Amino acid sequence: MFPFEKQLTPGRLQIGRRGGLSSEDPGQTCKLGLRIPTHDHGVFGRLGQGRQSDRQTDSMASIADYYEGKNVLITGATGFMGKVLVEKLLRSCPGVRALYILVRPKAGQTMQERVSNMMKCKLFDRVREDDPDFHKKIVAISSELMQPGLAISPEDVEKLCSCINIVFHCAATIRFDEPLKHAVQLNVMATQQLLSLAQRMQQLEAFIHVSTAYANCNRHHIDEVIYPPPVQPKKLIDSLEWMDDSIVRDITPRLIGDRPNTYTYTKALAECVVQQESSRLNIGIIRPSIVGASWQEPFPGWIDNFNGPSGVFIAAGKGILRTMRANNDAVADLIPVDTVVNLTLAVGWYTAVHRPKSAMVYNCTTGGINPFHWGEIEHHVMSTFKRNPLEQAFRRPNANITSNYLINQYWILVSHKFPALLYDLYLRLSGQKPQMMRIFNRLHKAIGLLEYFSNQDWEWNSENMSMLLSQLTPEDKKTFNFDVRQLNWPEYIENYCIGTKKYVLNEDMSDIPAARQHLRKLRNIRYTFNTLLLVFVWRVFIARSQMARNIWSFVVNLCFKFLSYFRASSTLTA
Numbered sequence: 029m030f031p032f033e034k035q036l037t038p039g040r041l042q043i044g045r046r047g048g049l050s051s052e053d054p055g056q057t058c059k060l061g062l063r064i065p066t067h068d069h070g071v072f073g074r075l076g077q078g079r080q081s082d083r084q085t086d087s088m089a090s091i092a093d094y095y096e097g098k099n100v101l102i103t104g105a106t107g108f109m110g111k112v113l114v115e116k117l118l119r120s121c122p123g124v125r126a127l128y129i130l131v132r133p134k135a136g137q138t139m140q141e142r143v144s145n146m147m148k149c150k151l152f153d154r155v156r157e158d159d160p161d162f163h164k165k166i167v168a169i170s171s172e173l174m175q176p177g178l179a180i181s182p183e184d185v186e187k188l189c190s191c192i193n194i195v196f197h198c199a200a201t202i203r204f205d206e207p208l209k210h211a212v213q214l215n216v217m218a219t220q221q222l223l224s225l226a227q228r229m230q231q232l233e234a235f236i237h238v239s240t241a242y243a244n245c246n247r248h249h250i251d252e253v254i255y256p257p258p259v260q261p262k263k264l265i266d267s268l269e270w271m272d273d274s275i276v277r278d279i280t281p282r283l284i285g286d287r288p289n290t291y292t293y294t295k296a297l298a299e300c301v302v303q304q305e306s307s308r309l310n311i312g313i314i315r316p317s318i319v320g321a322s323w324q325e326p327f328p329g330w331i332d333n334f335n336g337p338s339g340v341f342i343a344a345g346k347g348i349l350r351t352m353r354a355n356n357d358a359v360a361d362l363i364p365v366d367t368v369v370n371l372t373l374a375v376g377w378y379t380a381v382h383r384p385k386s387a388m389v390y391n392c393t394t395g396g397i398n399p400f401h402w403g404e405i406e407h408h409v410m411s412t413f414k415r416n417p418l419e420q421a422f423r424r425p426n427a428n429i430t431s432n433y434l435i436n437q438y439w440i441l442v443s444h445k446f447p448a449l450l451y452d453l454y455l456r457l458s459g460q461k462p463q464m465m466r467i468f469n470r471l472h473k474a475i476g477l478l479e480y481f482s483n484q485d486w487e488w489n490s491e492n493m494s495m496l497l498s499q500l501t502p503e504d505k506k507t508f509n510f511d512v513r514q515l516n517w518p519e520y521i522e523n524y525c526i527g528t529k530k531y532v533l534n535e536d537m538s539d540i541p542a543a544r545q546h547l548r549k550l551r552n553i554r555y556t557f558n559t560l561l562l563v564f565v566w567r568v569f570i571a572r573s574q575m576a577r578n579i580w581s582f583v584v585n586l587c588f589k590f591l592s593y594f595r596a597s598s599t600l601t602a
Contacts, residue, residue, distance in 0.1 A: 091377045091504050096123030099191045099231075103173075103222065104199030105129035106146055108333055109238070109319060113196060113369045115326060118162050119155045120507050121373075128188060130171035130178065130199070143168045150531065154326045173199060173218035178225070189228045194376050197222055198238045200298075202335065204289040204477040208280045209268050215294035216261055216301060223305045233380035234310045236372060237302045241317040241361070241393050241488060242481070243295040246286040249487040252389040254313070257300035258285060258293065288480040306387035312379040316368040316392040317488075318481070321524040323364035323515060329527025330365075337362065337405075340478070342528050343471055344406075345413035347423030347550070351439035352475055354482035355431045356403030359395040361486070363512070364520065368392055371510040374496055390496065391488040392510070400517040402429060402482055408521040416526055417543040419535050422464075423447070424550050431483060444468050 100117065104110040106129070117124055131139045147163050155162045169188070172179035180188070201214040219237070226235050244255050264283075268276060284293040302311055321331035321338070331338050337360075343349035371392050379388070394400070406429045413425040428443075430436050445468065452462035497511055505511070529535045 089381075090501055091374060091508055092121045092123065094377045094381060095121035095194075095373075097125050098193040099126050099128065100124060101128045101130070101188060101192045101195045103130045103195075103197050104238075106131060106142055107198065108331075108335070109365055109368060110198045111146060111149065111151055111332075112322065112330075112365050113198065113372060114166070115151050115155055116366070116369050116373065118152075118165065119158065119326065122159065124165065126165050126167050126191075128167045128169055128192065130173075130180075131168045132170070132172045132179075139168055139170050149332070151326060151330060151332070173221075174213050176221075178218065178221050180225075185225065185228075188225065190230060192229045193231050193233050194380060195222070195226055195229075195232065195235045196238070196372060196376065197236065200238070200295070202291060204291050206290050207273065207277065208283065208290045208294075209271075209273065209276050211290040211294040212265065212268060212297070215291075216297045217265060219298045219301050220261075223302065223309070226309055227305070232309065234312065234376050235302075235305075236312045236314065236376050236379065237298070238314045238316070238368075238372065239299050240292065240295045241315040241391055241486075242292045243299055243315065245288065245292050245481075245486065247486075249489070250391065251489045252315075252391050252492045254299050254303045254387065254389060255296070257297050258287070259283070259297070261297045261301050264297070289477070303387055310379050310383050311387040312375040312384075313387055313389045314368065314372050314375060314392055315389060317361035317363050317394070319365050319368055320362045321364065321527045322366040323520055323523075324509070325366045328520075329523035329525075329530070331524065331527045331531055334532065336478075337524075338528055338532060339474060341409055341525055342418070342532065344409055344427045345418040345421070345425055345525065345528070347421045347425055348467065349427055349471060349475075350423070350443035351428045351430065351436055352406075352482070353431065353433065353436040353479050354402045354429045355484070356401060356406070356429055358402055358483060359399045359485050360402045360405050360482070361393050361395040361488075362400070362405075363392055363394055364515070367510045367512060367515075370508040371493065371496070374500065374504070374508050374510065378496055378499060388492055390492045391490050392493065393488040393490060394512045394515065395486065396488055397490060398512050398515050398517070404517070405521060408518050409525055412522045412525040414547070416529065416537075416540055417547050418529055418533065419539060419543050419546070421543070421547060421550065422451075424547055424554070440472070444472070 095117065102110060102113060105114050105127075110129075114127055114129065117127060129143070131142055133139055134142060137145070143166065147166065152162070169180060169184050177185075197219065199214075199218065201211055203211075206214075223235070226232055241250070244250050247255070271279075280290065284290060287293045287296070299313060302313060305311065318336055320336065321329050334342065340349065340352070371390060375388075375390055406427055410425050410427060417425070428439055430439070445465070448464040448468045451464040455462045455464070493510070497505070500508065526537075530537065
């Protein structure tokens with residue numbers, strides 16, 4: 029999926045057989061049937077800013093040079109990807125003037141407290157070393173995406189409209205089981221309102237929207253185009269306004285159709301909303317697949333949450349997860365978070381400088397470029413956690429992946445529910461509150477939400493990503509690397525697992541010898557239990573015939589003879 033069919037230079041746009049657009053043919057029709065005019069809709073043409081010489085200077089500048097002196101607005105800056113984006117901008121684009129981030133009070137914390145806690149995170153250690161005053165470039169704006177006008181004060185609106193040069197829209201709800209009305213409010217309506225605000229920004233040069241590669245997961249082959257939405261967003265929004273939550277809940281399965289959840293459904297609608305503004309704004313759309321821990325920056329394996337594969341890896345390392353329904357041969361389309369961020373910043377630069385005639389989509393995936401399969405991930409996760417075990421593991425790491433539903437249910441019963449019942453019985457007898465069955469039920473629910481993505485493959489066209497990579501200078505290719513062909517999967521998975529131990533669970537690597545000793549203890553307990561269980565089953569259910577008793581006597585006598593021989597040998601040696 030790395031065929032290079034596009035040549036894109038300043039003032040000229042050519043897209044190969046899958047792109048469907050060419051500036052050399054006036055009024056070309058794209059795959060959605062839209063007529064694309066050929067006159068310049070770039071930021072300077074649309075907003076009347078700058079001069080031709082400025083554009084030529086920008087086109088020659090590196091990515092870091094472009095962001096110098098720029099004011100950037102970021103939504104979702106306190107989330108996983110948003111934090112990495114903020115850190116990368118501050119570290120690799122030190123000339124950036126200011127980062128305006130939309131923040132809301134949450135969990136008893138004020139906006140200022142949330143921002144302060146974010147900047148104390150280990151993620152910013154490298155930035156802190158280079159510039160101890162980096163926090164002065166971060167300007168927090170009080171906002172609530174669920175409220176009209178994003179609940180931004182008139183004073184802040186005026187400030188943003190007068191100074192913002194580029195917008196990165198990363199905010200979204202990523203819960204797969206989010207109620208439809210809530211998902212529409214966060215993923216669609218909030219995007220609409222941000223676009224309305226962006227149209228008022230006098231200095232805006234690019235609007236970059238972060239979507240998902242699974243927005244069109246009901247298709248097997250996914251091109252870098254915006255597909256027709258499952259329903260017109262305005263019609264759905266108008267309908268949801270008068271419906272009771274119970275009615276919405278009942279009709280949700282019919283609305284989302286062949287999509288697996290409200291997340292992918294609403295992200296597809298959001299892309300449509302963004303496309304509707306592409307004639308008035310310079311827009312780029314990033315579609316990452318399953319975003320995981322960092323590959324290289326700011327350090328390998330950084331991760332700060334249990335979402336997605338992280339929670340699965342931790343559950344497997346703790347010995348809680350012993351089975352998962354997935355296709356061993358299916359591609360696990362993980363994408364490191366720093367790869368997504370590097371691509372996002374490069375797309376921001378490219379969109380602002382080259383001003384494509386229509387919104388360009390970038391499928392940020394690994395499956396067609398550097399594939400790695402679920403069976404391979406299972407092998408490397410288990411081997412990593414056996415070498416670098418998590419503290420106080422419930423059992424030794426040993427997970428089985430199967431695509432067979434009945435086999436998976438058998439292992440759930442034997443390896444999950446039965447041990448959970450035994451452990452909860454032990455907790456009850458010792459006067460403690462039982463909790464293991466509740467943990468397993470939550471785990472099964474989370475795994476169930478991932479089954480759709482772990483049992484099938486998709487084909488993503490990545491030509492725009494390849495084209496953009498070819499536009500970078502050698503220095504930018506190093507600083508803003510998103511070439512996933514260089515990704516070494518075994519090394520990445522090992523760093524990912526260690527990252528969950530260090531940064532999510534906050535475990536000290538110096539305690540690994542004690543954790544290994546704990547695993548050896550668990551192994552001995554397992555061997556003892558299995559032996560006792562075998563003896564019990566033999567004596568109660570099998571040893572009722574004369575032949576079985578004779579075999580039992582033979583085995584016991586043989587064991588006694590062996591022990592006697594061992595004792596005699598030890599005595600002679602002494």
